[in-house]
Amino acid sequence: MNKRKLASFRKILLQEKEVLEKQYRDLEEGNLHNSQSEFSGEMPFEEEYAASGTTTFERERDLSLSENVKDLLKRVDEALDRIDNGTFGVCEMCNGPIPEERLKALPYANLCITCKQKEEKAFR
Ligand SMILES: [Zn+2]
Incomplete structure (x- = not known):
C-alpha cells in the first residue's frame, strides 16, 4: 500500500480513536454518577429505566458498552501500530x-x- 493511502487510513483511524475516547469518557462519567449522561439522543430509555428501578441492569449495560468501546479502542491502536511497522x-x-x-x-x-x-x- 502506498504512503498516501496509509496516511489517509491513519487519519481515519485517529478520528475514530478520538470519537471512541470521547464515548469512553462519557460512559465512564455516566457510570460514576449513575444518572443521565450526555447521550440524550442515543439512550432514550434511560429515564424510564431509572424510574422503574432497574438501575442495576442499567449499570451493567453501561459497563458492557464501555468494555466494547475499550475493545474497539485497542483495535484502533493496534491498527495504528500496524501502519507504523508496515504490516497494515x-x-x-x-x-x-x-x-x-x-x-x-x-x-x-x-x-x-x-x-x-x-x-x-x-x-x-
Ligand atoms: Zn487471511
Missing part, C-alpha cells in the same frame, strides 16, 4: 492482503474476509 492491510492469519474495500469499511480489520469467516466458524 496484511492479514494476521494468512499474511495475505486485506482488500482495500474491507479496510475502508473497517479500517482496524486485522484479518482478510476468508480468515475472518474461518475464525467466526471456529467460535461457534
Whole structure:
C-alpha cells in the first residue's frame, strides 16, 4: 500500500480513536454518577429505566458498552501500530492482503474476509 493511502487510513483511524475516547469518557462519567449522561439522543430509555428501578441492569449495560468501546479502542491502536511497522492491510492469519474495500469499511480489520469467516466458524 502506498504512503498516501496509509496516511489517509491513519487519519481515519485517529478520528475514530478520538470519537471512541470521547464515548469512553462519557460512559465512564455516566457510570460514576449513575444518572443521565450526555447521550440524550442515543439512550432514550434511560429515564424510564431509572424510574422503574432497574438501575442495576442499567449499570451493567453501561459497563458492557464501555468494555466494547475499550475493545474497539485497542483495535484502533493496534491498527495504528500496524501502519507504523508496515504490516497494515496484511492479514494476521494468512499474511495475505486485506482488500482495500474491507479496510475502508473497517479500517482496524486485522484479518482478510476468508480468515475472518474461518475464525467466526471456529467460535461457534
Ligand atoms: Zn487471511
